[in-house]
Amino acid sequence: MTKSNYPRIPSSEITPKEAYLSRRDFIKAAGVLAGSVALAACAPKVLETIEPTDNASPAAPSVLTQTDELGDPVNSFEDITNYNNYYEFTTNKTGVARLAADFPTSPWDVKVHGLVNNPLTYSVDDLISKFQPEERIYRLRCVEAWSMVIPWVGFPLWKLLKEVEPTSEAKYVRFETLLNPEEMPGQGSPFYPWPYQEGLRLDEAMHDLTLLATGLYGGELPPQSGGGIRLVVPWKYGFKSIKAIVDIKLVADKPETMWNTIAPDEYGFYSNVNPYVDHPRWSQATERRIGELQRRETLMFNGYEEQVADLYTGMDLELNY
Amino acid sequence: MRMPRLTPLQIVVHIAGWLPLVLLVHGFYTDQLTANPIQAIEQRTGIQALTFLLFSLACTPVASIFGWKELTQRRKALGLYGFLYAALHVITFFAIDYGLDLEAVWRDVWNKSYIIIGAIAFLLLLPLAVTSLKYWMKRLGRNWKRLHKLVYIISPLVVVHFLLVVKGSLTQLQGNIYQPLLYGSIAALLLILRIPKIKQALINLRSRLGTWNRTRHAAPTADK
Numbered sequence: 001m002t003k004s005n006y007p008r009i010p011s012s013e014i015t016p017k018e019a020y021l022s023r024r025d026f027i028k029a030a031g032v033l034a035g036s037v038a039l040a041a042c043a044p045k046v047l048e049t050i051e052p053t054d055n056a057s058p059a060a061p062s063v064l065t066q067t068d069e070l071g072d073p074v075n076s077f078e079d080i081t082n083y084n085n086y087y088e089f090t091t092n093k094t095g096v097a098r099l100a101a102d103f104p105t106s107p108w109d110v111k112v113h114g115l116v117n118n119p120l121t122y123s124v125d126d127l128i129s130k131f132q133p134e135e136r137i138y139r140l141r142c143v144e145a146w147s148m149v150i151p152w153v154g155f156p157l158w159k160l161l162k163e164v165e166p167t168s169e170a171k172y173v174r175f176e177t178l179l180n181p182e183e184m185p186g187q188g189s190p191f192y193p194w195p196y197q198e199g200l201r202l203d204e205a206m207h208d209l210t211l212l213a214t215g216l217y218g219g220e221l222p223p224q225s226g227g228g229i230r231l232v233v234p235w236k237y238g239f240k241s242i243k244a245i246v247d248i249k250l251v252a253d254k255p256e257t258m259w260n261t262i263a264p265d266e267y268g269f270y271s272n273v274n275p276y277v278d279h280p281r282w283s284q285a286t287e288r289r290i291g292e293l294q295r296r297e298t299l300m301f302n303g304y305e306e307q308v309a310d311l312y313t314g315m316d317l318e319l320n321y
Numbered sequence: 322m323r324m325p326r327l328t329p330l331q332i333v334v335h336i337a338g339w340l341p342l343v344l345l346v347h348g349f350y351t352d353q354l355t356a357n358p359i360q361a362i363e364q365r366t367g368i369q370a371l372t373f374l375l376f377s378l379a380c381t382p383v384a385s386i387f388g389w390k391e392l393t394q395r396r397k398a399l400g401l402y403g404f405l406y407a408a409l410h411v412i413t414f415f416a417i418d419y420g421l422d423l424e425a426v427w428r429d430v431w432n433k434s435y436i437i438i439g440a441i442a443f444l445l446l447l448p449l450a451v452t453s454l455k456y457w458m459k460r461l462g463r464n465w466k467r468l469h470k471l472v473y474i475i476s477p478l479v480v481v482h483f484l485l486v487v488k489g490s491l492t493q494l495q496g497n498i499y500q501p502l503l504y505g506s507i508a509a510l511l512l513i514l515r516i517p518k519i520k521q522a523l524i525n526l527r528s529r530l531g532t533w534n535r536t537r538h539a540a541p542t543a544d545k
Contacts, residue, residue: 079356144360146357189499191495191496193495262490263493266490280433280435281435285428285429286425290357293417293420294420295418
């Protein structure tokens with residue numbers, strides 16, 4: 001497996017692991033802070049006295065790089081795999097891992113079809129041997145104003161699209177999650193228009209940052225994280241990064257997307273991370289990085305502005321939220 | 322000092338009142354409040370505040386319909402526990418989530434109606450908590466009762482606050498709205514039971530059933 005910490009930056013700019021707090025220390029620090037709410041003036045001092053410690057979790061597979069290109073540490077394997085927005089199982093983020101534990105992610109097939117010259121159904125094993133997945137450390141910003149840094153293993157979607165050859169009429173890519181209420185109990189809920197579907201404009205789908213992930217933390221992709229195979233679009237809100245994909249279709253018209261169908265004025269087709277376009281529920285100007293106490297400023301396009309801003313030249317991002 | 326004698330219901334109420342807080346603190350120190358503990362505290366204290374408000378709102382109708390008089394004496398404690406969790410909810414939001422950064426709160430308040438509605442509900446709840454002392458009850462006299470009718474406005478506001486904060490859409494009946502709808506239905510039921518005609522009808526129904534029960538049990542002995 002090759003290592004690619006996208007975008008590449010000199011290792012001298014990477015913050016050493018010792019410079020950040022482990023989650024457990026954060027919890028203690030937060031506890032001390034909670035206790036001293038009445039004595040709010042001394043709270044910042046309390047935080048500064050916390051000793052940095054090692055964040056390695058025994059259960060976590062090895063991770064090749066420790067930080068993203070901005071120097072922020074990756075979140076623990078435990079946090080990434082136990083705090084999941086995955087309504088196909090349950091709306092309770094901490095309940096997904098347990099309910100998905102027996103969900104079979106291998107073998108896994110993905111049908112790639114629509115406006116393409118070479119439609120084909122691939123198995124994830126085929127895709128892995130064909131496209132040689134690499135590690136990519138991306139920030140994931142949830143629309144609910146929390147975020148994580150996640151070391152994915154995957155390959156860029158463009159490699160697959162190049163192979164199936166979209167025709168000139170293809171303008172969008174539509175993705176669909178497995179529909180199987182027996183194995184995904186949340187799909188029994190009548191409040192959602194299952195199956196989950198998502199979409200990208202073709203140029204977004206062809207962007208090198210757009211990843212099909214088949215692994216996490218140097219290992220397999222756990223079922224609660226979207227195994228067999230999932231999309232990761234790091235400059236968009238997390239719900240665009242559809243999980244457990246079984247169907248990829250090249251289409252001419254803008255596809256329907258799950259959250260846009262549910263609440264069209266809240267969740268747009270583009271859903272680019274944008275601190276200047278607000279949301280009625282969550283602050284999009286700030287976010288909480290999981291493991292940190294203070295909110296931090298949300299970055300335009302989740303910090304990938306340099307790479308993706310060109311895709312949206314001339315577009316009004318407030319109208320195309 | 323002599324210990325006051327507690328009724329079984331009183332013991333249940335006070336255990337139920339403190340238990341969620343004990344579990345929350347325990348969960349906090351044993352690292353069980355998810356990877357996002359601040360949000361977990363906000364959500365849990367919010368739900369508990371609404372739960373206790375609805376319990377206190379249930380006391381009067383349940384007491385009059387089922388004739389369980391003691392419930393009306395527990396109403397105040399239940400309401401105060403509701404206030405306790407509402408206060409923890411608000412403190413967590415301002416002091417921990419936003420780290421007392423009033424500018425950031427201010428920026429977010431204006432386009433998030435759920436914060437405004439929640440804040441109104443809490444500000445209305447505040448005088449009810451303060452005037453729960455005996456001193457104020459005596460001093461306010463008839464107005465005390467009038468003031469405390471504010472809870473009929475507060476509980477719907479809290480339900481709306483809850484509906485606005487979950488991911489989903491009420492108009493399309495889609496998303497994560499099952500829980501606020503459940504709480505909303507209970508709140509609506511408890512308010513409907515206060516409409517005099519409905520309340521009287523239920524009391525009449527109960528006393529008719531009571532009479533029917535008594536006659537049925539009495540009948541065999543009368544035959545002897």
